[in-house]
Amino acid sequence: xxxxxxxxxxxxxxxxxxxxxxxxxxxxxxxxxxxxxxxxxxxxxxxxxxxxxxxxxxxxxxxxxxxxxxxxxxxxxxxxxxxxxxxxxxxxxxxxxxxxxxxxxxxxxxxxxxxxxxxxxxxxxxxxxxxxxxxxxxxxxxxxxxxxxxxxxxxxxxxxxxxxxxxxxxxxxxxxxxxxxxxxxxxxxxxxxxxxxxxxxxxxxxxxxxxxxxxxxxxxxxxxxxxxxxxxxxxxxxxxxxxxxxxxxxxxxxxxxxxxxxxxxxxxxxxxxxxxxxxxxxxxxxxxxxxxxxxxxxxxxxxxxxxxxxxxxxxxxxxx
Amino acid sequence: xxxxxxxxxxxxxxxxxxxxxxxxxxxxxxxxxxxxxxxxxxxxxxxxxxxxxxxxxxxxxxxxxxxxxxxxxxxxxxxxxxxxxxxxxxxxxxxxxxxxxxxxxxxxxxxxxxxxxxxxxxxxxxxxxxxxxxxxxxxxxxxxxxxxxxxxxxxxxxxxxxxxxxxxxxxxxxxxxxxxxxxxxxxxxxxxxxxxxxxxxxxxxxxxxxxxxxxxxxxxxxxxxxxxxxxxxxxxxxxxxxxxxxxxxxxxx
Numbered sequence: 001x002x003x004x005x006x007x008x009x010x011x012x013x014x015x016x017x018x019x020x021x022x023x024x025x026x027x028x029x030x031x032x033x034x035x036x037x038x039x040x041x042x043x044x045x046x047x048x049x050x051x052x053x054x055x056x057x058x059x060x061x062x063x064x065x066x067x068x069x070x071x072x073x074x075x076x077x078x079x080x081x082x083x084x085x086x087x088x089x090x091x092x093x094x095x096x097x098x099x100x101x102x103x104x105x106x107x108x109x110x111x112x113x114x115x116x117x118x119x120x121x122x123x124x125x126x127x128x129x130x131x132x133x134x135x136x137x138x139x140x141x142x143x144x145x146x147x148x149x150x151x152x153x154x155x156x157x158x159x160x161x162x163x164x165x166x167x168x169x170x171x172x173x174x175x176x177x178x179x180x181x182x183x184x185x186x187x188x189x190x191x192x193x194x195x196x197x198x199x200x201x202x203x204x205x206x207x208x209x210x211x212x213x214x215x216x217x218x219x220x221x222x223x224x225x226x227x228x229x230x231x232x233x234x235x236x237x238x239x240x241x242x243x244x245x246x247x248x249x250x251x252x253x254x255x256x257x258x259x260x261x262x263x264x265x266x267x268x269x270x271x272x273x274x275x276x277x278x279x280x281x282x283x284x285x286x287x288x289x290x291x292x293x294x295x296x297x298x299x300x301x302x303x304x305x306x307x308x309x310x311x312x313x314x315x316x317x318x319x320x
Numbered sequence: 321x322x323x324x325x326x327x328x329x330x331x332x333x334x335x336x337x338x339x340x341x342x343x344x345x346x347x348x349x350x351x352x353x354x355x356x357x358x359x360x361x362x363x364x365x366x367x368x369x370x371x372x373x374x375x376x377x378x379x380x381x382x383x384x385x386x387x388x389x390x391x392x393x394x395x396x397x398x399x400x401x402x403x404x405x406x407x408x409x410x411x412x413x414x415x416x417x418x419x420x421x422x423x424x425x426x427x428x429x430x431x432x433x434x435x436x437x438x439x440x441x442x443x444x445x446x447x448x449x450x451x452x453x454x455x456x457x458x459x460x461x462x463x464x465x466x467x468x469x470x471x472x473x474x475x476x477x478x479x480x481x482x483x484x485x486x487x488x489x490x491x492x493x494x495x496x497x498x499x500x501x502x503x504x505x506x507x508x509x510x511x512x513x514x515x516x517x518x519x520x521x522x523x524x525x526x527x528x529x530x531x532x533x534x535x536x537x538x539x540x541x542x543x544x545x546x547x548x549x550x551x552x553x554x555x556x557x558x559x560x561x562x563x564x565x566x567x568x569x570x571x572x573x
Contacts (some may be wrong), residue, residue: 012479018568049437053432071487072449073458097462101496105451106531107415109548114415114445115535126538133333136346140538145534150445150500177395181458181490186413192481202572238361239503242530244482251462251498259572280570282563298566299549307555314560318573 001145003090007056010098013187014069016050019094023151024055024161025077026121031057033125034142036089043067043078043173048062048169055163060170066177071266072101080109081175087146095150097251103148113143122154130154134269134291153273156165193245195229198253198280202228202261203278205248207244207271207302208235209285216241219263225315231255233271244277249274263304267292321468323377324428326421326435327364327397328447329353329384329409333440337542344537346441348410353386355442358436364500365466366434367398373468375431376400380424382409382417386405388521389512395519396507404517413534414442418450424528430492432473437496439463444534459474460489461496 005027009308010017021042027038037057042050044061045068051059062082066074079102091106093099095117107114119130122139126133129138129151140147197203204223210216216230223230229245237247248255250270256277265271272295275281283296284304293299300307331337331351340347345523353361354366366377378401379394381387405424409417425433431457444450452459464484465476477485489495510531552562567573 013485017480060323069485072460100446101449101459101461104445107445108450108453110477111533113533113535116442117446127535129443131443132331132337132346134442135333135337135542136339136540137543138443138537138540139537143535181462181493183488185486185488188476188484188486190484224541226572234499238499247482251464251480254481259567259570282566292478293549293551294543294545294547296549299551300559300563301553302556302559307559310556311560311563314564315567316562317573318568 001087002089002240003034003305004039004086005036006039006041006083006086006088006091007092008041008091008099009042009050009054010046010094010096013052014047017096018158019096019151019153019197021158021161022093022153022156023094023266025156025158028055028161029123029156030090030121030125033121034089039088040236041079041082043075044278051169053162053164055161056167058167058170060172061171062216064177065175066079066180069184070098071180071182071184073106073180074177075102076105076109077177078174080106082172083112083146084110090142090147090149093148093150095152095162097152103150107148112146112148114148114150115140115143116150118149118151130269133266134272142160150174152269154269169222172277191245192242193243195245197229197231197246197248198307200229200255201258202226204228204259205260205262205265206234207233207234207262207265210236213239213241222312222315225312225319228259228261233265233268262309264292265292267295269285321373321431322429323366323369323375324425324430325358325359325363325379326376326433326447326451327363327379327381328356328392328417328439329382329386330356330439330441334521339420339540340383344540347412353384355390356439357438357550358497360436360504361500362434362436362497363394363397363399364502364504365497368501369432369466369468369506370398371424376558377430378403380405380421383407384409386422387555391521392516392519393507393512396512396515402483402521404521404523405526406523407529412529413444414436414447414450415444415533416529416531416555418447419530420526421447422454424524429523432468432491433457434497435492435494435496437463443537446496448494451489455470455494457492457494458489459494459496460487462498463495464497465501466495
């Protein structure tokens with residue numbers, strides 16, 4: 001049992017994902033409050049070179065052909081062994097397609113407590129989790145003996161977790177990884193679609209508030225009038241009303257336009273994390289308490305259908 | 321193939337959320353319980369697999385207000401068997417819930433278990449991967465496509481930026497569904513009413529819930545925004561005029 005904070009580094013196709021740096025920044029805060037050190041756990045195959053800019057005290061590297069790309073089964077086996085042996089004070093995972101797939105299994109397998117959706121740690125070492133679409137925060141003491149924690153973005157900037165010089169790397173033993181039940185067949189690269197919303201300067205974004213497929217046309221008309229492109233949050237894409245290439249959010253694109261005009265989008269954390277680099281966010285929503293108003297620069301409390309056509313006409317008049 | 325879908329009911333976020341007198345939990349006295357939206361996708365995916373490859377779909381739901389509606393709606397969509405687990409679920413954490421579900425599933429000879437990848441009130445991991453480990457089955461989450469093939473399933477798993485991974489998983493397995501291959505189907509209220517007359521909900525008592533593994537919450541609170549948008553007010557006409565001025569100011573017109 002140690003006071004070490006382990007961070008399970010997430011990477012795909014040879015790229016370390018931003019959430020890894022966010023976690024390293026969180027670990028820095030936690031390590032200070034509980035007087036521990038930060039250990040980056042890197043699982044991969046011929047991937048030692050990925051550990052070059054971690055703001056940590058030590059890198060543990062686990063090399064195995066079955067760890068080359070992420071699969072839940074191989075990661076669980078390797079991590080169960082590592083965590084069981086080292087018994088750190090906490091292990092940080094992303095609340096992501098990688099971390100969330102393994103942290104729960106480890107909690108049951110090792111009989112260790114699990115905290116999910118942690119956004120930040122307080123200066124006295126408590127976890128603060130974000131639930132109910134960002135409307136509620138839940139705080140508590142870091143559970144013992146080893147707390148497994150899945151982290152959401154938002155509490156720390158990835159850059160806080162980067163450091164030009166990573167410390168030395170220690171290779172750690174990997175258990176036998178046989179009879180695996182999950183295997184990667186191939187990656188399918190994202191459809192490029194007709195536009196790349198991550199490069200557009202003016203985005204008209206629609207959310208659940210657009211209500212039905214036929215209303216997408218209203219957003220298209222507005223986009224045309226101002227010279228922008230329509231994109232959407234998850235519910236709209238799941239309904240099949242717009243192509244996947246237009247998805248902004250956790251499984252979609254990160255965007256950084258000059259103007260992000262959000263209509264009928266409440267501002268769930270999974271969406272907000274992908275639009276924070278926009279220069280100016282303008283939000284239209286009927287709910288005055290919608291979280292989107294906390295991050296938007298300008299807000300309009302109004303039914304989008306009262307505004308959208310009137311605004312389109314005004315814009316057309318200016319453009320002529 | 322025996323497909324089992326687990327449904328979690330969650331408080332509707334459209335309603336005002338308040339913290340109870342303890343200061344450490346949501347006040348659920350007047351909560352409206354609805355199906356977790358990802359579980360609705362899991363249900364749709366289960367029905368799609370059955371329609372394509374045959375088999376049966378069984379749905380399990382905890383006994384919370386609204387569970388009967390959820391189960392009868394599932395039956396109207398094409399589910400074969402409805403099971404309601406009786407117990408006190410409103411404050412149950414996911415470790416306890418998944419142990420209860422695991423025990424209820426033992427007798428169902430499930431080949432494939434589907435559930436939503438997450439729920440908005442998860443504080444101790446999501447139900448799917450916890451359940452998978454209780455049953456010692458493999459788990460893959462963030463799934464948006466499933467095809468079955470001779471003792472295995474091929475799944476599409478979502479990663480950031482629109483990247484997908486195709487993975488092969490041996491059965492029996494648990495999958496956390498992010499999105500079904502089609503939007504959850506609509507079923508008319510009249511059809512649900514009709515189903516209520518013919519379908520039966522089986523009831524099972526929950527095994528002793530064991531919450532061990534979930535954290536203790538000391539305090540819950542509503543986040544205080546560090547900033548708030550500058551509100552643009554007026555009639556739609558006035559707001560439009562102000563927006564046009566703003567767009568000019570920002571250099572896009």
